[in-house]
Amino acid sequence: MLRQVHPPAAAPAATGLGKSVDWQPRLAKAKGQTKHAALTERIIADIESGVLKPMDRMPTHRDLARDLGLSVQTVSLSYREAERLGYLSGEIGRGTFVKARVTERAGRLMLDRNPDEAVDLSIVRGVYTQAHEEASRAVLAALARADNGAFMGACRPIAGLDPHREAARAWLKPLGVEAGTERILITNGAAHGLFLALSCIVRAGDVVLTENLTDHGVIGLANVLGFSLKGLPTDAEGVLPEAFEAACLTGSPRALVLIPTLNNPTSHVAGPGRREAIAAIARRHGVFVIEDEVYKPLIDTPLPSISQMVPDLGFFITSFTKTVLTGLRVGYLVVPPHYSIRAASILRVTSWSGAYLLAEIASRWIEDGTAQRLLAVQREEAQARQALVAATLGPHVASTHPLSLCAWLKVPPHWTEDGLVRSLAERRVAVTPSDPFIAGSNHGGGIRICLGGHFSPAALTQALTTVRQTFEQLPPVFDIGAIG
DSSP states (O other): OOOOOOOOOOOTSSSSSOOOOOOOOOOOOOOOOHHHHHHHHHHHHHHHTTSSSSBOOOOHHHHHHHHHTTHHHHHHHHHHHHHTSSSSSTTTTEEEHHHHHHHHHHHHHHHHTTTTTTTEEESOOOOOOOOHHHHHHHHHHHHHOOHHHHHHEEEEEEEOHHHHHHHHHHHHGTTTTOOOOEEEESSOOOOOOOOHHHHOOTTTOOOEESBBBBOOHHHHHHHOOOEEEEEOOOEETOHHHHHHHHHHHHHSSSEEEOOOOTTTOOOOOHHHHHHHHHHHHHHHHHHEEEOOOOTTTGGGGGOOOOHSSSTTTTEOOOOOOOOOOOOOOOOEEEOOGGGHHHHHHHHHHHHHOOHHHHHHHHHHHHHSHHHOOOOOOOOHHHHHHHHHHHHHGGGEEEOOOOTOOOEEEEOOOOOOOHHHHHHHTTTTOOOEESSSGGGOOOOOEEEEEOBBBBBOOOHHHHHHHHHHHHSOOOOOOOOOTOOO
């Protein structure tokens, strides 16, 4: 039986997908260091310094071995290790390529995609329905008829207007957080809250722990704030307590940043026992805990807050963008009592204050029940869309949750992540590979698909079917012999 071989696709200009880059490294092997370790070190150093650029094709194993006087096995070991660490990507029949690091990948995902040209399953966002449209129009009409001077005329650099912080208290209580208004800051979304929390406690060179696969926001902040981010192994409930304990004993971490509810991208949910174990370790070693709970409102089962268990060490973050309305970019940050002044001062110098108009809309919706009603719509839609995922992609799902806005898919053995992403893009479906989320090793890799946005059941089913059909195809074959 003949296997279909796809014809070569034209390589885009200036992407590095053609001839191998002319790279002739000089190796400086330290005493006791193996040759393959020295080569791996040089590969990483040249990628990080920009000598090797994203999507450059590396020399073949055989060519580089000849140029450096090494064995092909030594080069293969180095390439494999650099690939495991997220710096290279090997594709059967095509070669080995420099992978885009977090900042480059995130930039392309956010800036270079025209939503009219693809079905975008690459960005986590809340669902958008007619209910959301009608609620938006209603609140804007009400604001047009109201006296808005109390918040439209405010301009002082404060942590939030008193009525907005009182509404925040009401929203936070069902999430397991009891806090006085003096500890609550109104932020411009959860990402802003995470920046403020880390800025309060972390200095350049500090060690911050997180899940081995986590939201790319904290990975990007490691570059901005200069701290060292270490990923911890996880299971179906998130960070393993024994791994957290070991990291505290050996590395003196400053903080643990985690998404205990519906983690992005794996959708794990930490149960009460896991949360208590994490809190106990943090308390014992004096490690700050930053709880990113942007998805927690979606879970209708009460779950305790880790930050409440360690009130002097815990920061709690949530927002409305993923659970109520994507465009409602307002969030709440709860800080330990003795960090209220510091957090407010950092808020002042970074954004002066949260956006009063958005905070006013959120407060009105909390008070009149609209927020809870739209939250119920999110839950219902998430469950319906997850049912489509189960029906269409069931065997390919590595992890997800009935209320999650994304699903983590296993990469078939005959594909690479980057190969899948490119092939799906050719079929007008945008997804995300693992590299923007990698903070630690032994994560297993995968592809994330996101289910929010304004999709009809038919459109989402068609996109998921395209994903399934692509997964089940054999990948295209190009440039036989390129890898040596």
